[in-house]
Amino acid sequence: MGKIIQIAPSLLAADLWKIGEQVKKVEDAGADMLHIDVMDGQFVPNISFGLPIVQSIRKNSGMLLDVHLMINTPENYIERFVKSGADLVTIHVEATEQVERCLLTIRALGAKSGLSVKPNTPLSDIVPFLQYVDLLLVMTVEPGYGGQAYIEAMTDKIREARTLIDKSGYEILLQVDGGIVQHNIAEVVQAGAQVLVAGTSVFGAQNIADAIYHLKEIAQQQDV
Helix, strand or coil, X not given: CCCCCEEEEEHHHCCHHHHHHHHHHHHHCCCCCEEEEEEECCCCCCECCCHHHHHHHHHHCCCCEXXXXXXXXXXXXXXXXXXXXXXXXXXXXXXXXXXXXXHHHHHHCCCEEEEEECCCCCHHHCHHHHHHCCEEEEECCCCCCCCCCCCCCHHHHXXXXXXXXXXXXXXXXXXXXXXXXXXXXXXXXXHCCCEEEECHHHHCCCCHHHHHHHHHHHHHCCCC
């Protein structure tokens, strides 16, 4: 077998009326981390979670909290999110002119650093920052809304990212986010993805535990 594949349920797809209950369900089901999308209505055309959600989940859960900042000037918020309980903070290369500073700040605060690219952003934009990155997130939909369909052209980009990471010599996890469901997991894992963000395919399932089990089962059957 190849690398261990991790499943990161996306809170954006949860039933917010039952958010605590649903977070506990994914934790009990063995999810590897909880993906929390923070949106400002400017960098992306939607508004979602903020600091209070991260703080509340941190107080009640031992899960690794994977906070994805889809916001402009993330440098203004990194410290507060780490202090609120984020274990991993991912910023967008398109969202700030201070990418290196942001990544170094995240690490200095004791969290893991992530860097993300939108579908139309070339991977060459992130090359100068690879030495400061613990996780590279390739968006496989346009960020801003959950429930979108996977963009098939992104499979080649995942392969390109895998090659880029392998050649870099750095220990960087490759995460994919957007439209990840049972029927395309094999494709993205074979392309080199290691961390799969899954929203509606987990929280929209009749049985959350079964959904996570099947996603992991399919992923681990692939040669990576």
